[in-house]
Each structure stands twice: as structure tokens, then as C-alpha cells.
Amino acid sequence: MNIRFYNARILTMEDNKPIFEGEVWVSNEKIIYVGDGKDMDEFYRQRNLTCMIWDEEINCDKNVLMPGFKNAHTHSGMTLLRSFADDLPLHEWLNKQVFPVEAKMTEEDIYHLTKLAVLEYLTSGITAIFDMYLTPESVAKACMDTGMRCVLTGAVNDFSQSVEAMEKWYGELNGIDPLISFLPGFHAEYTCSKKLMEDIASLAQRLKAPVYVHLAETKAEVEGCMERYGTTPGMFLDSLGMFEHGGGAYHCVYLTEKEVALFKKKQISVITNPGSNMKLASGIAPISDFLKAGLNIAIGTDGPASNNCLDMFREMFLVTGLAKLREKDASAVDAMDVLKMATVNGAKAMCLENADVLAQDKLADIIMIDLFKPNMQPINNIAKNIVYSGSKQNIKMTMIHGHILYRDGEFCLKDEPRDIYEKANAIINRLR
């Protein structure tokens, strides 16, 4: 499929490149041209072409094209537990409500529940997810069947999954489909034995792969690690050789200065989850400190049981808003920094550098932001409008891997949304 977008405002998210008016051309899964549309002769000459045959030409009507958002931490299958039990203390919520239901979920349940999450990702301009959940294979299948780009990671802990399973997934899921990849990961220091974590570190070293993990989400977690190992979780995991090939840490609310320096040195990404940290009363991550230290900061929604939505607009506003509150400084964390976290930095954290910006030869993971909605007017500053005022309402189109999957409020999928909703309701009614 060859698709031409014209009459667009283009925010490529390349460093220091201002928004300009022009065209984006897509051929199959790739972007083949981004520019003002005045250098076409050169384009054709280089390719020995006289013209392009378009399957579709889309007038963007001066709306914005930009790279899709990367949701760098989620548990898609937890749509089941959205609003199932809120307004409870964290411990009670997890042990009495979440875990007992999760224990009864089947692979097929997770397949359908992930599809429900995919629908929501598309409405929020999310073109790639970093998913950690019980059954990576069924999550992968749901993403392949809907067209969502998905990086999977392990959720290994003392009670589920294993290093062997993870090695198998690493071999089988990498290469199964251009949309799918798998990276080593485990649940958290506090749910794994030292032996298990040592084995995970060995595997990562053998595979020369980065490792991803929930880290420093709550004060209690850090204190527990101090008691168990006499140091903080980041330092402890590093002492096991966990991050020899980098990786990433979800949450990072209570990262120490020493850990910030470690993250910089070992190229470990911070993946912040402000909505979840807020709703579960975990705290506010020190984003300004991370920025100053030059860390790679990405953004994730976390799962819908703890958020409860999968909305990058809400997360983006919270990243800067909570930083402003924390620092008591209205100038903390500029909107453009937040947009970078939601796109380029997310891609880096997820090893998706081929889908980070709008440029020739990058993967065609593109969204169109509708400026002709009241919350985007007047057009004083488009980046600030997106971060401070944007909402799902402004997603006019979501394209992944060259396929338009959502457009003008309608899904372009094999499944009917109503069927997916029905499945989700049937599952919770069965497991409740």
C-alpha cells in the first residue's frame, strides 16, 4: 500500500526540528518521504521513477502528523480489572482483589482482554506498547491479530514464569512477526529469590540483552530491599550483573542519587508511570533530577487496574504537572521534553529506534492530531496544546506499520469492538 499524506503540519520529533508544512509518503510498512513537497523531482530521480501510484491520498487539512506514542509500560490483560476494586489501600487491593482473579485467568482470556486494551491504545495515538504480563504468547497473538506493535518482556517471579520460559520466548517471539519482539524482564526484586535474579542476570549476559523490571515504585519496596540486601534495589540488581547490556526500570519513584548515576552509566531507561503512582498513592518520581542527569525517560500508563485508563495524553500532562508540584516550580519539565519522552525516548527504551521519528526509512507508525477541536484552539503553540490540553478526542488517525487502524473515531480491524466488549464482560462475570 502506498499512502500519501499532504497538506499536513509535520512534527517529526527529530532534535531541534520545528513544525513545518508538507507531506509524508508511506510505502508498505515504511516512510519513504518527509518534506515540504518541493523536492519531488530529486526523489523520483534518485529512485528512477516517473511517478508514484497511490492507493490513497489523504488531505490532512493542516492537522498535525507526528510519530505515534510509545506506551513504555503496561499490563494490557489487566483491562479485566478496570474499576473492579479501587479506592482501597494498595495491599488490600492487590492481595484480596487483583491476585485472586488473575489466578483464574486463562491464556485465551488474556488474548481477548489484550484486544480490548489495543482498542484503547489506538484511540490514544499509541502505536507501540511494552507489555509485561502472565502469558506473552497470547498477548503477542492479540497484537498480531489487531496490528499493534508490541515489545514483550518477562514477568518472571518466584510464583510464575521461569528463566527457561523466558529464554524460549526470547528465541521464539523475536522474529515471529515484524510487529513483535521480546526482551528479558522480571517482576521485581521483592518477588524474586536471589538465585532467580542471578539466573536472569546470567541469561541476559548470555543473550547480550537488556533487562526490564519494576523498581523503586514504593518506599516500602526500597526499605524491604535495604533490609534484605543492605542496599537499594537498583544497586543490588547491578551487583548481580543485571544491567551489563542496559535495560529499563518501571516507576522509579524512589531512585537514589547513586542509582541515577548508575542508570546514566549503564544506559538504563527510566519508565515513569505517573497516573498509576498517583492513584495508588505511591508518590511522585523526581523527573527534573532525571532530566538534569541526562537519563533516557520514557512514559507508560501501567495497567488499567491501577490507572484506570490507557491514555498517553493524561500521562503526559501528569508527567509535567506532578513535576511542577514536586519542584514547586511552574517552569519544571517543558512540554517539548514530555513529547520527546512519549515518542523518541519510549522508542529507545523499547529498542524500537526504527520507529522513533518521522523520517525516510523509519517504520510508518504515525498519528494525526486533530487541531480543529476546541481544546486545540487558538493555535498559539502546538506542542504545548498537545501536552497540556490534548485528549483522545484529538486522535484523528492512528497508523501502525503502514496500516491505518483507527480513523475519525472508527476502528479498521477485523473484530467488531462490541464483540470484544462482550468477551471482556463475559470473562469478568465468569471469574468474579
Added chain:
Amino acid sequence: MNIRFYNARILTMEDNKPIFEGEVWVSNEKIIYVGDGKDMDEFYRQRNLTCMIWDEEINCDKNVLMPGFKNAHTHSGMTLLRSFADDLPLHEWLNKQVFPVEAKMTEEDIYHLTKLAVLEYLTSGITAIFDMYLTPESVAKACMDTGMRCVLTGAVNDFSQSVEAMEKWYGELNGIDPLISFLPGFHAEYTCSKKLMEDIASLAQRLKAPVYVHLAETKAEVEGCMERYGTTPGMFLDSLGMFEHGGGAYHCVYLTEKEVALFKKKQISVITNPGSNMKLASGIAPISDFLKAGLNIAIGTDGPASNNCLDMFREMFLVTGLAKLREKDASAVDAMDVLKMATVNGAKAMCLENADVLAQDKLADIIMIDLFKPNMQPINNIAKNIVYSGSKQNIKMTMIHGHILYRDGEFCLKDEPRDIYEKANAIINRLR
């Protein structure tokens, strides 16, 4: 116009009334029936009717009908300055960016800019606003011309408006249109002389009217008042006899215990503005304390220059999310309490008790929440879904005073949205 809504889930927002399936009937500006649809004979008998002639019968398809949201504090005309200057310290933002442009705005500018705000209110299910701005008459006209319910209040201070003007508006705007009312108000203690505030208190006593004011928004404001008058703003204003007939205070981030007791005694509403308090780094209001004290808590977006959107879904999530963070307690401020703030309590704060719940003889200010969007599924708990996961995307219909003004993403107004956007852009380009 007689409109019948059927096949709906109904959340009346009356105390302790669970959601039920049924019908809502609207005749002209009023609700004439709310129920399960099984007591129609009784309805007709009481009215000596054999049937109703419907102008429209709307199948709600099991979506939710509930009272529209009350945006209990806003400055609609400030749409002009949305994303005009963000990420700046508060003082620099106000003095170097906001005030110089505002000084050049005409009444006609504010008329058009208010219309832009109204479009956004409708997309967010807001059916009434409490507006404080420079020119109440042109704000009222914009609301009358679009069909928005609007309670206006004065923004009197040492530099603009006056007690005389306010008395005139009180006389003229109350009664000008069923959609419009006016209540006394002034900008803030720190922008008014003691003499001016004494005169405002006298006027309020003479009119037997409540008074509304920005109060305890920042720590610096409270400290300034302590220096000037030896007490906090709430206590000081009360000592002038300001609240003999109640009223309300916007922001209330730094309210003291004594002031909380005063608010309870004098029936002064707290109107919280979490998005603005966050973006301007003002702080987090102690909502849990207010709840414990039994205060009437309403929610406002504040103006779009400091928020930057006019979205009650975002505000509702922030009310509870920030309370959870502040109290370090995930169980702080239940979703149902938040929904009450956004509807019934807002109506009370704005003296709109005739539009607070869905019940016979109440004004027909009704919204339909679309449950068949992925962020609302599965349907574990509708109230929690709305507060924790809801977005503008879920507003399927907004009805004010019996008129449907927004439906399935389209506005039903005389003005074309594009014309309103063009006007707003022309104004900022002229004044910049």
C-alpha cells in the same frame, strides 16, 4: 420540544440511589419523568393525559444518562491565552505574558473567545459554568447565543470593575435570560483595598447575596494577607461581614483549620481547581479534610490559560488522584464523592439547585455517557469508570435547558466551529 430517552442506564445523583435502567422524559426546559418506565399509567392519570406526543425518541442503547457537570470556576475568555506562555514561573507568566494581552482585549473579543470555551465545555459534558471575567455582559451574551447555562460573578479589584458596576449587573443580568444569573464576587484579597472589600461586603448584605472570591490559592497570598491584616484571607474577609449570606472560595489550597470551621458555619463552598493548582505549582488542596468537615466541595477547571483545557474528566481524576498522593492513601476520596462534587455540589455552590439531579421538575441539563468505548469496558463499576477512566470521548450527548447542543461529536449550534476558531486566531494575531 418533548424528548423521550429510553433504554438508558440512569444515574440520577440523588443520595444513595443506585444506577437503574429506565427512561427520562423532557418537556421544554424541564424533566417531567425519571423512572423505570413501568409506572406510565400513573404518570398519565396524574396529568389527565392519554399519551405524549414526542418530537424525538432517543434509544440510549444502555448508555448512561446523568446530570451535566457543573464547572464551578472558570474564566472562559482566557481561551485566547491557551498555550500562549507556559512553563514559566507564575509571576513572570502573569505580569509579562497574561496581563499585557488581556489589557488589549475588547468586549467583542471576549464574546467570541467565550464561544470557543463553550464548544469545549459541551465536549466535556459541562452544562453550567461559573464564570468570572472582565466583561460579564459579553460573556452572558455568548452563553445566551450558544445555549450554555452560565452563572456570572464579579471580578472586582482595584484596577477594574467596581461595586457600582456589580450592583448594576446584579440587577440587569439576573432575569435577562433563563440561562443566565449573576452573583457578587471579587478577584481576591490581595488585589483589593480594604475599603473596596468593605463596600463589597455591604453590597452583599444589602442584596442578601453570597460572595465568591479567589482564596488561599498560594502560600504567598496567605502570607501577604497575614502581613497586611494579621490573619488569613478567609478570617479577614469574614471579619468584614463578607459571608453573611454564604458564598464560595476558589482554590482553597492553603485553608487553615479555623477557616474550614468558618466555611462550615457560614455555608461557604470550596471550589477546587486541581489542574490549575498543579500546572502553576500552587499545591494540593486538602480535600480529605474538607470532606471530613462536611464542607460543600465543587470542582472548577479554572481558565484555559492556566490549565490549559476545560475538561471535567481530567479535573475529576485529579481531585481524587492528588488527594491520594497528598494523604499517601489509595483509599482517599472515593469516586462517588468526586461525581457528587462535579454535579450536585457544583449546582449548590452556583445556586443552581434546580439543575442538580435527574428528577421530575428539575431543569433538563443532561449528559449521555458512552459506555461503548474501550476505556469504559468491561462494566465493573460505572461511577469509577467515569471518574478514573472517563474522557471527553465518552460524552455522547450534552443537553442544556432541554436543548441538545452536542451529539455524537457534532455541535448543534448556529455558529460553525471553524468560524469560532478563525475568530480566536484572528484575535490573538491582532493582540500578540
